[in-house]
Amino acid sequence: MEQKNLCDVEGCGNPAARSFSQEEVAKLASKLGLPLQSSGKRVHLCEKHYKQVKKELKKQKKIEKLRHGLPF
Numbered sequence: 001m002e003q004k005n006l007c008d009v010e011g012c013g014n015p016a017a018r019s020f021s022q023e024e025v026a027k028l029a030s031k032l033g034l035p036l037q038s039s040g041k042r043v044h045l046c047e048k049h050y051k052q053v054k055k056e057l058k059k060q061k062k063i064e065k066l067r068h069g070l071p072f
């Protein structure tokens, strides 16, 4: 059976393109000002919101890498 998931950003309602763990996305979403209505373990995002989150995720990974690269 096919289960249709919708984007978990409040007021969006587009079909979900990706899903993330709640842990992974909650922080990013609040940083981006995206209210999530999901309280489950998985957060579903439509293409548009996924792109926003992905961008932010990349930024954070870059920062993390830089941190780890510092010689102290």
Ligand SMILES: [Zn+2]
Pocket (backbone or CB within 6 Å): 007, 008, 009, 012, 013, 014, 045, 046, 047, 048, 049
């Ligand atoms: Zn959305």
